Amino acid sequence: xxxxxxxxxxxxxxxxxxxxxxxxxxxxxxxxxxxxxxxxxxxxxxxxxxxxxxxxxxxxxxxxxxxxxxxxxxxxxxxxxxxxxxxxxxxxxxxxxxxxxxxxxxxxxxxxxxxxxxxxxxxxxxxxxxxxxxxxxxxxxxxxxxxxxxxxxxxxxxxxxxxxxxxxxxxxxxxxxxxxxxxxxxxxxxxxxxxxxxxxxxxxxxxxxxxxxxxxxxxxxxxxxxxxxxxxxxxxxxxxxxxxxxxxxxxxxxxxxxxxxxxxxxxxxxxxxxxxxxxxxxxxxxxxxxxxxxxxxxxxxxxxxxxxxxxxxxxxxxxxxxxxxxxxxxxxxxxxxxxxxxxxxxxxxxxxxxxxxxxxxxxxxxxxxxxxxxxxxxxxxxxxxxxxx
Ligand code: ACO
Numbered sequence: 001x002x003x004x005x006x007x008x009x010x011x012x013x014x015x016x017x018x019x020x021x022x023x024x025x026x027x028x029x030x031x032x033x034x035x036x037x038x039x040x041x042x043x044x045x046x047x048x049x050x051x052x053x054x055x056x057x058x059x060x061x062x063x064x065x066x067x068x069x070x071x072x073x074x075x076x077x078x079x080x081x082x083x084x085x086x087x088x089x090x091x092x093x094x095x096x097x098x099x100x101x102x103x104x105x106x107x108x109x110x111x112x113x114x115x116x117x118x119x120x121x122x123x124x125x126x127x128x129x130x131x132x133x134x135x136x137x138x139x140x141x142x143x144x145x146x147x148x149x150x151x152x153x154x155x156x157x158x159x160x161x162x163x164x165x166x167x168x169x170x171x172x173x174x175x176x177x178x179x180x181x182x183x184x185x186x187x188x189x190x191x192x193x194x195x196x197x198x199x200x201x202x203x204x205x206x207x208x209x210x211x212x213x214x215x216x217x218x219x220x221x222x223x224x225x226x227x228x229x230x231x232x233x234x235x236x237x238x239x240x241x242x243x244x245x246x247x248x249x250x251x252x253x254x255x256x257x258x259x260x261x262x263x264x265x266x267x268x269x270x271x272x273x274x275x276x277x278x279x280x281x282x283x284x285x286x287x288x289x290x291x292x293x294x295x296x297x298x299x300x301x302x303x304x305x306x307x308x309x310x311x312x313x314x315x316x317x318x319x320x321x322x323x324x325x326x327x328x329x330x331x332x333x334x335x336x337x338x339x340x341x342x343x344x345x346x347x348x349x350x351x352x353x354x355x356x357x358x359x360x361x362x363x364x365x366x367x368x369x370x371x372x373x374x375x376x377x378x379x380x381x382x383x384x385x386x387x388x389x
Contacts, residue, residue, distance in 0.1 A: 010372055015266070019193060019367070020201065024057060024355050027192035029267035034274060036190055042277050045186040050160045051075055053186050054132065057355040058125055072159070078129040079154045079163065082137040085111060090145065098146030100139075100339050101222055104346075107138040108218065113211035117204060119361040127210045128354040135214075135350045136160060139343040140167035161185065164347065169335065176288055177334050183281045184330055187274045188323065188345055190352030192267070196220040196227065200353040204360040205367040217353045218346050224261070227349070229324035230341040233262040234332055237299050246298075246305040254313050260306050262325030264317075271320040278326035285333045299329050 011017050026035040034041040037056050044053055055063040055071050063071055089110045096102040111134055114127070141151035144167075152167045161182045165173035191197070200217040221227035240249050253260060265272055286296045303321055310319040331341055 009370075013266075014369070019198070019369075020360070020363075022192070022356070022359060023060060024352065024359065025190040025192055027267050029265075029269055032268060032270040032273045034191070036186075041187060041273060044189075045183045045277050045281075048186065050182055050185055053189055054351045057190060057351055058128060058358070059121075074126070075129060075133065075160060076154075076156055078126075079133040079137060079160070080156065082130065082133040083141075083153050085134065086137050086141050086151070090141070090151065093142060093145055096142075096146075100142055100146060100343060103142035103146065104135070104138045104343055105215065105218060107142065108134060108211065108215050111211050113209035115209065117207045117209060117213075117357070117361060119358070121358070124210070124358055128351075128358075131210060131214050131354060132350050133160070135343075135347045136164045137167065139340060139347055140164055143168060143337070143340055143343075144170075165334075168340075176285060180281050180285045180330060180334055181336075184278060184327065184344070185348035187277045188327075188348040190349070190355065191274075194226070195223075196349065197353055197356050201356050201360045202367045204357040205363070205365070207361075210354065210357060213357045214350055214353055217349075221346055221349065222342060227342045227345040229261045229322075230328040230331065230345075231338040233325055233328035234338045234341070236261055237295070237302050237328070240298070240302055243298060243301045246302050247309070250302070250306050250309050254309060260310065262328065263306055263310060263321055264319045265322045268320065268322070269318045272322040274323035275321045275326050278323065278330050282326055282330040282333060285330060295332075296329065299325075 024037055026033070028034070036044050036053070037060065039048075039056075044056075048056070051072050052063055052068060055061075055067065086107060089107050093103045093106065096106065108131070111130060114123075118124075137154065144151045149170070152170055154163045155166055158166060162173055162178045165177060165181060193201070196217040199220040200213040203213045203216045224232060236249075240246050250260060282296070286293060303325060307321065310317075327341060327345070328338070331344065332338070336344060
């Protein structure tokens, strides 16, 4: 084929390309449904614990009562080891002067990796536990370090989600805060072949190591078009400040060619179902905790205005609220600083990344799409050099 000819196979951004089969999650963009390992995401987020959901994704089945007890026990022991590893790297983290993403990246990079990935499930689950608990310990400890507060070791009697809040805030969390955060983490646990999961699978395809897959995925997640959106969502609502400023502010944003953070999705053409799960959790939380309802109402007004303006200015697109909008609301309500929104996304999503890595190992092929060359053909280097002399 002439390289200048457009290829019918070329799909910019791999849009619509099915690059893998998975048992882990089903994202139905037309109907706004999300199924995680066979369970409706909403149902899982309400009723399963974080540990049970991780077990489900990593083994493909619900834990029995006995399996649940022993899995939780190993989880707690692994969290203790993650704290020990953190303590060793803590003096070095000081150099990052409170840059939370850098600090977590460096801590995760310091975890011990095996030479190559092998499809050995038992060993893999232990390594996956180490990385998962490290994201939680690292996020809480690095944040406190950056705030010039003493990092707090995990409480050996607490579950994963409560422990995170305890290590971050230094006090025992309320059951409502734990439930709200657990719902958030389970809502973002896995989501098809999103950018960070794809990154993890590409790295796994080369048979690199588990730590590298999580680290690569974390790097992809950081971008503002992926997991970096909820911080800017909160800033946007705060900057808008009052209901009457919403319309001119958002109109100006669109007219100057900017995107409204927390809206739009590659797959969903209807409202992101995760936004619904988190909207309900946020509403319940704000009501029950008597947290500022003014802020919640302002956010609702911003959402309605943004949807109206997006329908008006991009009528041929179906741009709806995505998960990040309500992530910002819910996490802000729980008292999580906005700089931690992206790391917290990773605290949940790491479970999905690692499950995808294991699944990828069942495929012996490396992931290697083609590209189409659209640059010039100059002929010989030698000829060009002579002409120039
Ligand atoms: N605000 C304004 N315009 C938008 C928005 C938005 N939030 N989202 C898409 N558009 C417009 C684009 O400007 C583009 O317009 P054009 O065709 O006139 O140039 C059109 O819609 C299509 O944009 P694409 O980037 O091709 O759409 P895609 O489906 O690939 O993008 C994405 C999805 C990246 C999420 C986009 O909607 C976006 O940037 N949203 C804002 C950032 C955000 O909220 N990210 C979090 C996503 S959820 C997650 O990753 C967990």
